[in-house]
Structures are given as C-alpha cells and as structure tokens.
Amino acid sequence: MAETYRVGLLGHGTVGAAFEQLLSERAEQIAHVTGVRPEVSGVLTRSRGDFDAILADSDLIVELIGGIEPARDYVLRAMRAGKHVVSANKLLLASHGEELWSTAREHNVQLRFEGAVAGVVPVIRVLQESLAAAHVDRIHGIVNGTTNFILTEMARGGTSYEAALARAQELGYAEADPAGDVSGEDAAAKMAILARLAFSTPVTLDQVIYEGIEHITGEDMAYARDFGLALKLIGTAERVNGGISVRVHPAFLYPGHPLASVNGSFNAVTVESDAITEITLSGPGAGGPQTASAVLGDVISAMIPPASTPETTQSLPVVADVKSAFYLAMEVDDEPGVLAQVAEILGMQGASIKSVVQRGIPAGRARLVMVIHPLLESRFYGAVQLLARMPFVHAEPRAIRVLDEEFTD
Amino acid sequence: MAETYRVGLLGHGTVGAAFEQLLSERAEQIAHVTGVRPEVSGVLTRSRGDFDAILADSDLIVELIGGIEPARDYVLRAMRAGKHVVSANKLLLASHGEELWSTAREHNVQLRFEGAVAGVVPVIRVLQESLAAAHVDRIHGIVNGTTNFILTEMARGGTSYEAALARAQELGYAEADPAGDVSGEDAAAKMAILARLAFSTPVTLDQVIYEGIEHITGEDMAYARDFGLALKLIGTAERVNGGISVRVHPAFLYPGHPLASVNGSFNAVTVESDAITEITLSGPGAGGPQTASAVLGDVISAMIPPASTPETTQSLPVVADVKSAFYLAMEVDDEPGVLAQVAEILGMQGASIKSVVQRGIPAGRARLVMVIHPLLESRFYGAVQLLARMPFVHAEPRAIRVLDEEFTD
Incomplete structure (x- = not known):
C-alpha cells in the first residue's frame, strides 16, 4: 500500500471540481509513477473549510481561487510553511510573481503554474526546463481561447463580432461578462508571465500594452481574405533594441505562419530561438478538464524529483490489423x-x-x-x-x- | 564562483560537436539557473579518449555515438557507476529500452533521451511529465525530417520521388545512404519509444510495422490534390481492442488535420487523450544544433531537481514603440x-x-x-x-x- 500524499485544494469552481475528480480517477496510476498515492486532504471554498487546518494537513497546496486576494496571502503562507504550491492563477503571477517566486526560492519549495497559461499546452514547462538555458528571441501566442473562438466564428461565417460573441456565450466559450477576455487583458497577463520566464527579466501585467477585438468588423475579415490573411488575437514578447516589447493585439497572419491555422478555442505558442529555430505547441485552451490536467501534471512533478522511466504496468498485445x-x-x-x-x-x-x-x-x-x-x-x-x-x-x-x-x- | 559539473561526452559527430559548442556558449546562463557550472570533462571518439578515465572524471555521461554497441555497454556501465546518462540514441532505446530503464531505476540515476525523438520538439518530456498520469489514447507523429522534406518537395514542385530525394541530399536533409529514413525504420524506432512511454507497455522496434515512401509517385500527389489531401509519413501508436497498434506508413491527411500543414524537415507529434482532447508539438526535426539543444535541456534537468523559478538576471527596459x-x-x-x-x-x-x-x-x-x-x-x-x-x-x-x-x- 503506497504512502499517502496530501493535497489541500483552495477553490472548488469549474477547475477545482474537475481537478478533484481527475485526481481520484488517476490516483492509482500516479501511485505507480511516483510511489506515493495522492488524495485531497481538504477543500477550501467561501462557505466551507478552514485554511490553517487544511494547510496543517497537506503536503502540497493547489490554489484555484483566482484573483489577487486572498489567493496571494494563502500562497505566501503555504510556501512559508514549507509546502509546495501549484496555482493556475495568471492574474496573481502576472502581478505579484517576483514576490511569490522569491518566497519559493527562500523556503526551498516549488511553485508550479502550468495551468495559468494556455491550459494543457505545456509552455511553462518547456520554457523552464527544455529551454532553461536557451536564448529566446521571441514568443508569439494565441493564449485566449474565447477570443480565438470568436474570431474563428467571424472568419468562418462572415458573422459580426456581436453575433460571434453571442454564440461563444451560448456554447460556454465566453463568460456572461466577457470584458477580461475580449479586451485582451487576460492574454496580456499570460504574456507577462511568458516574457518573465523567457527573458529572465521582471515583467508585470501593467507593463503590457494590449488591445482587444471589440472593434473588429466582419468587413475587415472579408477584405483581409482578399490578401489571404487570417485574423488572430496575438500576444508577442520579443527582444527589441536591448529591451523587450510585450504586447497583445489583433493581427493578421499570412497563411504560412504556424499560428494561422489555430482555430476555435485552441491556444498555441511559438517560441523562437537561434539554437532551435522555433517550436510550436498547441492544444485546447483553458477549460475545466484541460486546466485540471495541467494542474495535475504539476502536482505529480512536485511529488517526486524527475523520475527515471517507471516500469511498464502492462503487457498489451501489439495488434497488426487495424x-x-x-x-x-x-x-x-x-x-x-x-x-x-x-x-x-x-x-x-x-x-x-x-x-x-x-x-x-x-x-x-x-x-x-x-x-x-x-x-x-x-x-x-x-x-x-x-x-x-x-x-x-x-x-x-x-x-x-x-x-x-x-x-x- | 559556481561549482563545476563535469559532463563526459561520448561521440563527436555533428550532434556531439554542436553540443560541446552550445554547452560552452550557455555555461554562464546554466550556472545561473542551476547554481553549478557545466563543462565537458572528456570526449571519447574512435581515435581519442578512454572510456573508463572519462567515466571516472564525470558527473554525467552524454552518449551521442549512435547504434547499439558499444553505446549500450557504455550507457549501462555509466549508470552502474551511479552516473546520470543523457542519450539521443533512438535505435538503442527502441531495441534495449527496458534493460536500460530498469538499470537506471536500480541504480537510482536518471536516463534522459529527449534528443532521441523529434529533435527539439519536447515530446518525451511532455509524455513523461505533463502527461505522467494521463490516459493516452493515440499518438500521431511526423518524426522523420528527411522523408517529410522529400514529400513536401514532391507536393510543391510536382517532382518525382527520385528528384526530391536528390534535392534533399544536395541540401543535407538526407544522407548519401538514405535507406534508414526512406524505409520508415528510423520513424518506427521513434514510434516504439513513444508507444512505450504513452501506454506503459513494452514495445520494441521489431514489433512496429513500417512502410516507407520509396513507392510514392508524383501522380499519387497530383490525384490526391483533387481530393484536397496532403501526403505525410505518419507514425501511429494507438489503443485498439485491448491491445495497441504501432505502425509507420505514408498516409494522406485532410486539410483540417493538425499534421497536414507540417512541411519541410519539421517534425510534429499529436497526443490524444480524453482529459486533454489533443496537444500538438512541432518544430525542427533532428539536426545538429536542434538535437544538441534537446540534449542540453536534458543535461540541465539532470543537474538539478526541478527548480523554483530563478531570480531575474536582468532588468530589461520594456519598449512601447516597435x-x-x-x-x-x-x-x-x-x-x-x-x-x-x-x-x-x-x-x-x-x-x-x-x-x-x-x-x-x-x-x-x-x-x-x-x-x-x-x-x-x-x-x-x-x-x-x-x-x-x-x-x-x-x-x-x-x-x-x-x-x-x-x-x-
């Protein structure tokens, strides 16, 4: 019987609930990979749970509350108590990242946040590990699924912005109040985090210039087609003249661009560096199960030092006729x-x-x-x-x- | 002055030389990230160096010799001596993986091999870490850059297979003896490794069914265009009827497929799983600098347990006008x-x-x-x-x- 690894869960909205379910579904497999069986040791919501009790009873804290306070306070207290933290809170990291990261270093705990940017697309891990010592020149990203869904609808159907937004709301791709997404602010917070990691320089949300998609018209789309262009809300972080530029704005892409064919609510990020030319990562943007999967990947990584390849768990027949x-x-x-x-x-x-x-x-x-x-x-x-x-x-x-x-x- | 981390390098061909150069260029940045400065402590080639002396003088061994022996013997001996190993040797891993991985577990050392599959595209890390506990249903990959280059040439220019191969050889995308690539064997070895990791079941190269691209004609391409299809050499690893199927063959893709627009010598892998829908990773396939970059990423990861985000190293101005x-x-x-x-x-x-x-x-x-x-x-x-x-x-x-x-x- 594997030892138990206690996960304290802060927040129980869409992502929190999906995470709790996924953790229990995958506990067996995780015990195989890590040698330790994870379980949720406590849940904090507005109406139930006590932070201090949950903290005392956890090996790791998962923060899925969102927003700045009380999330910031809880994350800092958890790390000061020597607990690893996994968070999907882009606003918190884009606003108070240096404080959080320095607290993590000081207390020798891990602060992981794959779920904060581009859902299950593993861009944080790739920047922090695969490209840990690469000299990144530029990042381009489609990091907001709501706006990409709306723009894809407009391009496909020749629909107006308003009609496409209504459809996105109907299908659950946009909130009732879509301002944070369509204004570009959500994407700007994510680009601040990516720029910080890529260039190892402090970047906060208030330094990111952003423009949303509210003013885009169906007519722009139609004329753009004459030039063979596709419209996306593009986040850019790049080196310019000894400094960096971090910005989010609608931009047309030529068909050969690796982000031009990223449609619907998908996210994608392209990282350019001399040594590697470019890597593109794409997949579903933030959604309950996708973000929960990214959070779970972080939890597993925090549970163990990088594992050697585990023993095989099964011996499946290799089939020839399909x-x-x-x-x-x-x-x-x-x-x-x-x-x-x-x-x-x-x-x-x-x-x-x-x-x-x-x-x-x-x-x-x-x-x-x-x-x-x-x-x-x-x-x-x-x-x-x-x-x-x-x-x-x-x-x-x-x-x-x-x-x-x-x-x- | 940071402590030194000694890297023993086996093999000094295209990738080995590129790795040695990249390591020295990035040593300063790596010392910042890891707290330890890596340096090449010895190089083994056919004509110089002594394996035992290099092993004794290294903290980690990088194996870039290729082929089965003596690579297998060196890797086993290094791990038995308690050294971490980074290898880009797909043939070795696809043939003797279980022996190597069990030796790594037994001696509590890391065996990393990102460079063995799809160059700098971080598919190994994503399967082993981000998706450590995911239930993967299927992987599709374009994992051989040479054949993808040839097929792209044929599709673009309406050229014959022979002319496209000659052009690939002229530009250095194909070897003088291209058999390993065009027969599909190289891709098959990579798919065996991916299937092993995704399904946690033993898979070796000899279990992979493969078919090459030598018989594809320009006429196939022309007719396929009538159906809107793009031809790629596709590796597939998927669950079927309680077993798995692992195979490589030329296949037509409809334009909406995430791999349809992967052109030239690029590689790409799509991982499908219920929890995540699908992730696609793409980038330049194996080439000296790209594979060297993947190997270096592995070396850095082996040097340290997963780090908290390092302090910023610079304070770059954030520029507004671009x-x-x-x-x-x-x-x-x-x-x-x-x-x-x-x-x-x-x-x-x-x-x-x-x-x-x-x-x-x-x-x-x-x-x-x-x-x-x-x-x-x-x-x-x-x-x-x-x-x-x-x-x-x-x-x-x-x-x-x-x-x-x-x-x-």
Whole structure:
C-alpha cells in the first residue's frame, strides 16, 4: 500500500471540481509513477473549510481561487510553511510573481503554474526546463481561447463580432461578462508571465500594452481574405533594441505562419530561438478538464524529483490489423460497367467508396482514383488482390492510407 | 564562483560537436539557473579518449555515438557507476529500452533521451511529465525530417520521388545512404519509444510495422490534390481492442488535420487523450544544433531537481514603440488622385504600400484597403492621423497589425 500524499485544494469552481475528480480517477496510476498515492486532504471554498487546518494537513497546496486576494496571502503562507504550491492563477503571477517566486526560492519549495497559461499546452514547462538555458528571441501566442473562438466564428461565417460573441456565450466559450477576455487583458497577463520566464527579466501585467477585438468588423475579415490573411488575437514578447516589447493585439497572419491555422478555442505558442529555430505547441485552451490536467501534471512533478522511466504496468498485445481509410488508384479499361464492377468487388469485402475521380488516358484506358471509407486493412487488401486479377485492371492497383476521416471539413 | 559539473561526452559527430559548442556558449546562463557550472570533462571518439578515465572524471555521461554497441555497454556501465546518462540514441532505446530503464531505476540515476525523438520538439518530456498520469489514447507523429522534406518537395514542385530525394541530399536533409529514413525504420524506432512511454507497455522496434515512401509517385500527389489531401509519413501508436497498434506508413491527411500543414524537415507529434482532447508539438526535426539543444535541456534537468523559478538576471527596459506591418482600411471619395495623395501622406511618414484593393461603394465613395510594409508604430499612427484629417477621407481609418511579412509565400 503506497504512502499517502496530501493535497489541500483552495477553490472548488469549474477547475477545482474537475481537478478533484481527475485526481481520484488517476490516483492509482500516479501511485505507480511516483510511489506515493495522492488524495485531497481538504477543500477550501467561501462557505466551507478552514485554511490553517487544511494547510496543517497537506503536503502540497493547489490554489484555484483566482484573483489577487486572498489567493496571494494563502500562497505566501503555504510556501512559508514549507509546502509546495501549484496555482493556475495568471492574474496573481502576472502581478505579484517576483514576490511569490522569491518566497519559493527562500523556503526551498516549488511553485508550479502550468495551468495559468494556455491550459494543457505545456509552455511553462518547456520554457523552464527544455529551454532553461536557451536564448529566446521571441514568443508569439494565441493564449485566449474565447477570443480565438470568436474570431474563428467571424472568419468562418462572415458573422459580426456581436453575433460571434453571442454564440461563444451560448456554447460556454465566453463568460456572461466577457470584458477580461475580449479586451485582451487576460492574454496580456499570460504574456507577462511568458516574457518573465523567457527573458529572465521582471515583467508585470501593467507593463503590457494590449488591445482587444471589440472593434473588429466582419468587413475587415472579408477584405483581409482578399490578401489571404487570417485574423488572430496575438500576444508577442520579443527582444527589441536591448529591451523587450510585450504586447497583445489583433493581427493578421499570412497563411504560412504556424499560428494561422489555430482555430476555435485552441491556444498555441511559438517560441523562437537561434539554437532551435522555433517550436510550436498547441492544444485546447483553458477549460475545466484541460486546466485540471495541467494542474495535475504539476502536482505529480512536485511529488517526486524527475523520475527515471517507471516500469511498464502492462503487457498489451501489439495488434497488426487495424481499420484505415484508403486512397486507391487503378488503371482500367475505359468502358461502361467497369466502375460498377470495381464497386461490387470492393463491396464484397465491405469497402465503400467515399469519393471517386475517373479520367481518360491514352490507349482506351482510364485512371480511376478513389477514397475508400475505413475498413480492416486485411479486408481492404483482400479486395485489392481480387481487383488486381480482373481483366479490366491493368498494372498493380496503388493503395495509400488516408488518415482520420473525422477531420474532413 | 559556481561549482563545476563535469559532463563526459561520448561521440563527436555533428550532434556531439554542436553540443560541446552550445554547452560552452550557455555555461554562464546554466550556472545561473542551476547554481553549478557545466563543462565537458572528456570526449571519447574512435581515435581519442578512454572510456573508463572519462567515466571516472564525470558527473554525467552524454552518449551521442549512435547504434547499439558499444553505446549500450557504455550507457549501462555509466549508470552502474551511479552516473546520470543523457542519450539521443533512438535505435538503442527502441531495441534495449527496458534493460536500460530498469538499470537506471536500480541504480537510482536518471536516463534522459529527449534528443532521441523529434529533435527539439519536447515530446518525451511532455509524455513523461505533463502527461505522467494521463490516459493516452493515440499518438500521431511526423518524426522523420528527411522523408517529410522529400514529400513536401514532391507536393510543391510536382517532382518525382527520385528528384526530391536528390534535392534533399544536395541540401543535407538526407544522407548519401538514405535507406534508414526512406524505409520508415528510423520513424518506427521513434514510434516504439513513444508507444512505450504513452501506454506503459513494452514495445520494441521489431514489433512496429513500417512502410516507407520509396513507392510514392508524383501522380499519387497530383490525384490526391483533387481530393484536397496532403501526403505525410505518419507514425501511429494507438489503443485498439485491448491491445495497441504501432505502425509507420505514408498516409494522406485532410486539410483540417493538425499534421497536414507540417512541411519541410519539421517534425510534429499529436497526443490524444480524453482529459486533454489533443496537444500538438512541432518544430525542427533532428539536426545538429536542434538535437544538441534537446540534449542540453536534458543535461540541465539532470543537474538539478526541478527548480523554483530563478531570480531575474536582468532588468530589461520594456519598449512601447516597435515596427509592425499594417492593414489599413479607409472610406474615400471615389475620385482620381485620391490614391496618389494617400500614398504621398503615407510616404511622408516612411510608410510604403505592399498591396492595395479599391472598390466602389455607394454615394460616390470607394473603400480603399491596403497592407503597409513594417514601420515604427508611432510613425504609422502619425500617418493615420494625417489621413483622418484629409477632406477626401470619410469615417475613421481602420488599422490592424499584420504579423511577420517573412512568412509570405
């Protein structure tokens, strides 16, 4: 029976509740990875729990209250009591980061905050660990899912800002009061944190210039399409003339830009550095389960020094035959009935045609190219063997897999 | 003066030489982050150095020899001697991983290998740390830069496989003997490692089904364009029917797929899990400096337990005025000479027009929309103020930034 690791939870809103559930679901696996079983030892909300009692009874504090006070006070007291802290509080870190980080160093505890920026996209860990000694030149980020969702809606449907915002609210991507998101302030707090880590210089929210998306019109989007541009709310932190610039504003991107294709409520961050050219990280932005997953990753990291690779926990069979969609190209006689026969042979093996192109080529032949819906590879190749033997098929049929039909627009 | 941390370097090829240089360039910054200054204490190549002497004189061993033996023997002996090991050797890990990882656990040392998969793209760290307790459902990866470069060339230029391979060799993206890459074997070794970490089940290279790109024709590419598909060499590791499937083969992707736009020698990995939906990580694939950067990140992590955020090292000025390109939209009188006057006013402020669209709208007016080359924002807004005062300009001119002209195709 693994020893228990006691996690005190401050705050029990969307993220807090998702975190508590995820922790209990994954406790077994975590015990395997870390040798210690985590459990929530106490929960503090406005109506229940006592901070001092929870603190005394915890090995680590998870702060998901948000806002400056009392979160700041609790986090400082926890660290002074020698407890590690995991927080997803971007406003707190962007406003009082140096105070918190110096307290962590002084008391030799960890303060982790992956959940504060870009949800489950592991940009904090990558900046602090993978790129710990890299010379970062620039960061570009789409770090607010609400505004990216609204802009994506506007671009897709030619809708107005107001209509897209209403839709985002309806689907739960925007709050009833969306000001913090659409003004760019939320993104600005996140960019302050990223700039601090990337450039090792103090940066606070009040130093970040930001502009929101409230003034963007459907007409801007339409004209921009003429230039091949996509509009995003972009956070930038970069070195300029011996200083740095940290800012958030709507910006058009050319199609080749790695952030141009980040759509909906997704977040993404691009880190540029001479040694690495650039890394792009993308994934779902803050949402209850995603942020909870980032918080849990931090909790696990705080529980143990970096582990060697744990023993395998299972011995799963490695399967050879799976379902795939296929592209199938054949050279056939250019005669009536050939396509029907091909479809019949495919159908016998359970293969159904999704789309097809037929073009005449010299010598009374046609090139028949199709995409086949997913089926077991063994059955598909069975059909191909049958087809290859048909007198109206010339040369070997060519088959190439097609990935993930679900991504079709 | 910081204490010294001695790094023994095995192998001095492209990556080894790049690593040695990067370590010396970044030693100062690393000493700040870790409190300890790393230095190369010995180098082993075919012609110089003695393994036992280097081992005795090192705190950590970096293995960049490649291949199975003698790399396996050296890595095992280093760990048995209580030294941490950082390796970029995918073949060794995909073939003898369990032996190495169990030796690391037994001797309580770290074995890190970020550089073995996807160069600087931090997929190993994300799987082992951020997603340590996540239930991963599927991984898709473009994990071989050579083949992705060749396929990108074929798609862009309509070139044959042979011509694209020759071009990759000319530019140094493919070896003189490209068999390991184009056959899919290199990608298969990487997928074996990712599958092992994601599913916590033993997977070795010989269990991975792989198919290369040698048989892909320019004609496949051309027909695929009719279906809107992009061809990539895709590694897949996924759960199927209580087992797992690990395989590498060419596959077409629909345009919405996160890997469809990964071009040239870039690598990218998508990790899918219920809790997180999906994360995509992308960046330059293995190259000397990129792999060296991944190796250095591992060395730094091995040097210290996860640090609290280090003190800031500098106090950089936060700059407000930077250069940007702009989209500028105005409603103007639809008369001759207006565009010339606009251009003149812009020119006075140093703003030059990159592209322009003018369309008539009702009431004798025109909508004039343009993209302006980058200039200091203060100068651009100066021009906008001048324009707003002109009698032929109606309503407020609308300005939105355009990011990164360099990404224009």
